Amino acid sequence: MDFSLTPRVLALREELSDFVEHHVIPAEATFRAQALEGGQPPVMEELKAEARRRGLTNLFLPAPLDVAPDLCGPGLSNVEYASLAEVMGRSRLAPEACNCNAPDTGNMEVLAHFGTPEQQEQWLVPLLRGEIRSGFAMTEPDVASSDATNIQLRIDTDGDEYVLNGRKWWTTGAMHGTCRILIVMGRTDPDGDPHRRQSMVLVPMDTPGVELVRGLPVFGYHDPGGHGEIRFTDVRVPRSNILAEEGDGFRIGQARLGPGRVHHCMRAIGAAERALELLCARAKDRHVFGSALAERANVQDWIAQSRIEIDMARLLVLHTAWLIDTVGSREARAQIAAIKVAAADVACRVVDRAIQIHGGAGVSDDFPLASMYAHLRTLRLADGPDEVHRRTVAQFELRRTGRPAA
Numbered sequence: 001m002d003f004s005l006t007p008r009v010l011a012l013r014e015e016l017s018d019f020v021e022h023h024v025i026p027a028e029a030t031f032r033a034q035a036l037e038g039g040q041p042p043v044m045e046e047l048k049a050e051a052r053r054r055g056l057t058n059l060f061l062p063a064p065l066d067v068a069p070d071l072c073g074p075g076l077s078n079v080e081y082a083s084l085a086e087v088m089g090r091s092r093l094a095p096e097a098c099n100c101n102a103p104d105t106g107n108m109e110v111l112a113h114f115g116t117p118e119q120q121e122q123w124l125v126p127l128l129r130g131e132i133r134s135g136f137a138m139t140e141p142d143v144a145s146s147d148a149t150n151i152q153l154r155i156d157t158d159g160d161e162y163v164l165n166g167r168k169w170w171t172t173g174a175m176h177g178t179c180r181i182l183i184v185m186g187r188t189d190p191d192g193d194p195h196r197r198q199s200m201v202l203v204p205m206d207t208p209g210v211e212l213v214r215g216l217p218v219f220g221y222h223d224p225g226g227h228g229e230i231r232f233t234d235v236r237v238p239r240s241n242i243l244a245e246e247g248d249g250f251r252i253g254q255a256r257l258g259p260g261r262v263h264h265c266m267r268a269i270g271a272a273e274r275a276l277e278l279l280c281a282r283a284k285d286r287h288v289f290g291s292a293l294a295e296r297a298n299v300q301d302w303i304a305q306s307r308i309e310i311d312m313a314r315l316l317v318l319h320t321a322w323l324i325d326t327v328g329s330r331e332a333r334a335q336i337a338a339i340k341v342a343a344a345d346v347a348c349r350v351v352d353r354a355i356q357i358h359g360g361a362g363v364s365d366d367f368p369l370a371s372m373y374a375h376l377r378t379l380r381l382a383d384g385p386d387e388v389h390r391r392t393v394a395q396f397e398l399r400r401t402g403r404p405a406a
Contacts, residue, residue: 003318009080016056016087016098023050024091028368031093035224040177047097048130057099058128059084060263065112067120071128078259078321082266086314089270091368092375096225099128103136103172106260107183110200114244114252119202123181132180137168137203137230138253146384148250149194153186153232155201157239162188162201164209164235168228170382175215175226180205184232185253188246198249202241209235219374257383258329261336265317265343268379269310271372272347276306278367279354286357293357302353313339313346334396337389344379345386351376 005013027043034041051057058073060081065072076084088094095101104127111124126132143150153166164186173179181204188199203210211233215226243252280303283294293299317339323332351373355362362369380386 001319001322003079003315003322005080005083008074009076009083012056012059012074013083013087015054016059016084019051019054019056019097020087020090020094023047024094024097028091028093032365040224044093044096047093048099051097051099052130057130059098060100060105060259061108061112062259065120065124065128067112067117068125068128071125077325078262079318079325082262082318082321085263085266086270086273089267090274092371095267099130100263101225102260102264104134105263106256107134107136107181109259110183110243110252110256113255114200114248116240118240119243123202126180131178133173133176133178133225135171135174135179135182135205135228136256137171137174137182137184139168139170141167141169141229146388148185148198148253151185151187151198151249153184154190155184155186155188155199157188158236160239161236162239162241164201164203164232164237166232168230168232169216171228171230173225174205174212174228174230176224179225182210182230183243185249188249192247195250196247198253199246200243200249200252201237202243203232203235203237207235207237209233218378221371221374255329258324258332258336261340261383262317262321262324264379264383265313265339268343268347268376269314269317271376272306272310272313272350275347275351275354275369275372276303276310278369279303279306279350279357282354282357299357302357306350306353309346310350313343316342334393337392337396340379340383340389341386341393344376347376348373348380 024047027047030043031041034043058071059076061072062077063075088098088100108124108127111120115124127134139145140152143152153164153168156163164184166186181202183200184203185198185200187197189197209232211231213229213231215222215228283299284292286293320332320335320339323335329336351369355369355373358367358369361367364370
């Protein structure tokens with residue numbers, strides 16, 4: 001395994017780091033103020049324009065697409081993109097500014113791999129341009145959605161149309177002013193094999209019967225893109241809106257989540273790095289009982305432990321990205337599950353230590369730590385809770401080791 005970066009990726013990382021440190025992070029306060037006024041903060045469009053000017057958009061795509069090769073970025077491996085995702089993780093604004101934000105990245109990959117040419121032209125191209133946003137509607141309020149076979153939303157056939165009825169929530173991006181399309185997972189064959197009951201269909205946001213009920217806050221924070229609760233009542237779309245074939249929903253979902261978890265995890269590590277920098281700066285600046293906090297043994301222990309944990313998590317994620325590049329997501333399932341647990345866990349611990357060092361300031365909005373913690377804590381639930389991923393790792397180990405000797 002070789003995680004060293006090529007000159008091309010090193011140059012991209014340097015350009016991206018300059019963009020994040022000198023444009024994105026300084027814009028955070030402006031973004032918050034504009035978000036309070038309602039609507040989509042205009043400063044984001046300024047950041048997106050600057051990212052396009054620098055050639056920093058759609059970096060996540062591993063290869064150019066026939067439908068829009070000029071929009072597809074440099075074509076990086078998962079290992080190469082991981083180092084850039086870490087840089088973007090330093091600010092919540094950076095992924096959207098670079099058109100590398102969830103759930104759009106996963107939705108674009110789904111459209112690229114499973115969409116028809118017509119679907120790609122209608123929805124993938126404007127997503128690649130950053131003109132619209134999208135949502136991924138899988139999680140439901142009435143069932144444990146960590147087991148996708150529980151999905152209850154019905155997708156019934158009526159002639160040349162599908163009719164959708166059910167509820168979804170935590171549909172990230174649904175509250176965004178430019179969200180135009182949803183990928184919706186539901187049951188097309190309730191009596192079929194548990195892993196063939198589900199399908200995914202494309203549902204435009206303005207389709208009659210799609211009701212945006214509310215945006216869900218995260219620890220009191222409302223993201224401008226939001227996490228929507230959506231009710232579907234007799235929603236009709238053409239059967240041509242199906243992705244792949246009926247019954248492929250579970251398979252598409254699994255394909256969607258592999259590389260996406262590398263993105264999430266490396267962004268979490270980037271956030272942890274920024275939190276550690278803030279921790280160190282505060283520890284050197286604040287004096288109590290005659291000395292700087294940085295001179296206290298327990299604070300030095302926190303700093304050392306944070307560095308160790310961040311570097312361990314980074315290596316684990318890079319190894320997983322390398323496996324996806326070399327053997328594919330299916331063969332790396334256990335490692336993908338492991339990083340989902342490890343990265344969020346480490347990031348939450350590091351941010352928590354930074355909050356503690358900052359005292360009351362740490363839980364205010366004067367620093368990014370409170371918002372950072374709220375977001376990172378959700379990663380222990382998003383795309384499946386920690387317990388589901390630990391179960392995957394445990395099952396892999398039990399199969400791998402076989403029956404122990406007497």
